[in-house]
Amino acid sequence: MALNTRNPxxxxxxxxxxxxxxxxRKIxxxxxxxxxxxxxxxFLAFGENLCPINLSADVAKDFAVVPDPSSHGMNGPIVVSxxxxxxxxxxxxxxxxxGLGLLRNSESICIYFFGYILYYFLTFLQPFLVQQSAGRNVGSLLVPTAVDPKTATRSYSASAYLAPNVERNNLLxxxxxxxxxxxxxxQENNLHRAEAVDLVVDDEQLSVEANKEIILCAxxxxxxxxxxxxxxxxRDLLSNLSIECLIDLPGVGENLQDHMLSPIVVQIDQNMLTVESLRDPEQLKLQQELYDTANVKRWAASATIEASSPEAFVKTPPSALNGIKKQYEIMRTWIDSIHPLGQLLNLNGLFPVLGFIPDPSKRYMTMLAAYIHPLSRGTVHITSKDAQVPPAIQPNYLANPADLDILCKTVKFAYKVTRYVQETMLTVHHPVGAASMMPREDGGVIDPSLLVYGTSNLRVVDCSIIPLEISCNIQTLAYAIGEKAADIIKQTA
Ligand SMILES: Cc1cc2nc3c(=O)[nH]c(=O)nc-3n(C[C@H](O)[C@H](O)[C@H](O)COP(=O)(O)OP(=O)(O)OC[C@H]3O[C@@H](n4cnc5c(N)ncnc54)[C@H](O)[C@@H]3O)c2cc1C
Structure with a gap:
């Protein structure tokens, strides 16, 4: 992970x-x-029950996991363990x-970072902790990882979906x-047909024509x-950049939402194994060996699962505001003791925190206090006609004071400091919503069949279509969107 993130x-x-x-701060x-x-x-955390899980008896005992097989898929391309x-x-x-009255969610537990992060969610009114699992989001738990235990490698969309199909002669x-x-x-019916994609490969500009459809997954x-x-x-934004407006769709790039977090570092016992312990080649080898085939067989044998009003805080064109108003109505019903609004992630190691200089001879753990249903809404828009110039990303973090309040309550639960949130808040890397599936009159960009309004054959298939942030990690939803899109496209064809 560390090798992948922040590596250009x-x-x-x-x-x-x-x-x-x-x-x-620029986040x-x-x-x-x-x-x-x-x-x-x-970070591998597999937060929903879309795929199978292997569970060791020890983990089940320590974390009181009694998973309900009816809530877990039995097979699927992504391997979760x-x-x-x-x-x-x-x-x-x-x-x-x-001991604080925050009980384990008996349905499942979750882990992260090869077992180094523990994870729980927090409700707003009722104190605290909670996570998903079979639709029951309240309780503490350990997150499963998207790791294939047979090979101790990441199970992800390229290994799970592309690799098995790469030899197909209809795939390039x-x-x-x-x-x-x-x-x-x-077209004559006034819709726009996506006919080609312009791209650059090795400094050479190419154009690829579409026989049927173009699917955007960026x-x-x-x-x-x-x-x-x-x-x-x-239309106004495009004309300011001298781009001809083919379809006036003000919802594009609006309704941007993301999960936010604030880290709290705590010094722990010197002898604990933490993420940093893996810098020691011997420890790294030992941990890798735990994933060997013999262990996987032992696991399999012991597996128990076979189986307020937005206008004040949102600067958005009036035509794109309707959908956000409707989202606020839905979110009002979430302020109760059942729906979690916060999340604590327990990292068994040091998470970099601005201004904190760690002592390399000491061991730390970090609690990441995160806010999972933001009321703030932002935008992502182009500043240039050139797609190679990064867009201006304006998530408007904490623009709605309720977000700061709930994040502070989450942080206070573990650490009683308010200013800390503003100084240290970071993203959980779960942005959604900037090409939302909502009615066009509400500021939506795509319809329920994933088609961009005003086009006959351009679909968007990625997390930008999620109109409202969900209360857990979102990679499972990315896979679900891909699977659903494949069904829709096959049906259309
Ligand atoms: C550091 C990090 C940690 C995370 N941890 C977790 C976690 O532990 N659990 C979890 O559930 N979720 C996690 N997430 C979130 C989850 O991985 C993403 O939300 C999900 O993968 C997004 O899927 P997507 O298809 O919408 O977009 P992406 O997976 O980002 O795919 C977009 C693709 O489009 C390509 N692209 C974009 N523009 C162009 C262009 N102009 N030309 C060619 N290609 C282009 C990109 O290179 C990329 O390959 C994390 C995300 C990050 C970044």
Whole structure:
């Protein structure tokens, strides 16, 4: 992970515009560059029950996991597992939380970073902790990882979906290719047909023509960027950049939402194994050996699962505001004791925190206090006709004071300091919403069949279409969107 994130070879390394509510800081926003996109660099936490899980008896005992097989898929391309080593820090932390009345979610547990992060969610009114699982989001738990335990390697979209199909003769994958724009022709029915994609490969500009459809999967920051440079978006914004507006769709690049977090570092027992312990080659080898075949067989044998009003805080064109108003109505119903609004992630190791200089001879753990249902809404828009110029990412973090309030409550639960949030807040890297699936009159960009309004054959298939942030990690939803899109496209064909 560390090798992938913030490495310009694999990471687009975006920065937001200065965030006025977090001391004008520009927040670093990673996005995967390469086959598999961000699934190639994410932190592996598999937060939903879309795929199978292997569970060791020890983990089940320590974390009181009694999974309901009816809520878990039995098979699927992505392999999900629990790690063979779970630090005692996680059990101790969950035990302490038990003592505070924050009970384990008996349905499942979650882990992250090869078993180094423990994870729980926090409700707003009722104190606290909670996570998803079979739709029951309240309780503490350990997150499964998208790791194939047989090979101890990342299971992600390139390994799971592309690799098994790469020999197909109707599939051509161009790597190192950068899409510049989509070109359209106007049809008699007034819809626009996407006819070709312009791209650069090795400094050479190419054009690829579509027989049937063009599917855009450029992610929450770059899908709206490609729509705008191609002439789909807010007419005024496009005309300011001398781009001919083919389809006036003011919702493009609006309604941007993201999960935010604030880290709290705590010094722990010197003898604990933490992420930093892996710098020792012997420890690294030991941990890798835990994933050996014998262990996997033992696991399999013991597996128990076979199986307020937005206008004040949102600067958005009036025509794109309707959808956000409707989202606020939905979110009002979430302020109760059942729906989690916050999340604590327990990292068994040091998470870099601005201004904190760690002592390399000491061991640390970090609690990441995150806010999962933001009321603030932002934008991602182009500043140039050229798709190679990064878009202006304006998530408007903490613009709605309720977000700061809830994040502070989450932080206070573990650490009683308020100003800390503004100084240290970072992204969880879960941006969604900038090409939302909503009615056009509400500021939506795509319809329920994933078609961009006003086009006959351009679909968007990535996390930018999620209109409202969900209460857990979002990679599972990215896969679900891809699977659903495949069904829709097959049906259409
Ligand atoms: C550092 C990090 C950690 C995360 N950790 C977790 C986690 O632990 N659990 C979890 O559930 N989620 C996590 N996520 C979130 C999750 O991985 C992403 O939300 C999800 O992968 C997004 O899928 P997507 O298809 O929308 O976009 P992406 O996966 O980002 O795919 C977009 C693709 O489009 C390509 N692209 C963009 N523009 C162009 C262009 N002009 N030309 C050619 N190609 C282009 C990109 O290179 C990329 O390959 C994390 C994300 C990051 C960045």
């Amino acid at each position: 070879r694999y990471d687009w390394e975006f920065y937001t515009e200065p965030q006025v509510h977090v001391q004008n 670093q926003s990673s996005r995967g560059k390469g086959l598999g996109g961000s699934s190639m660099q994410n 629990f790690p063979p080593y779970v630090s005692p820090i996680h059990k101790d932390t969950l035990d302490s939380l038990d 994958v161009l790597t190192e290719a950068f899409v510049l724009k989509v070109r359209f022709e106007k 992610g929450t920051f770059q899908a709206p960027q490609l729509l705008e440079v191609s002439g789909i978006g807010n």
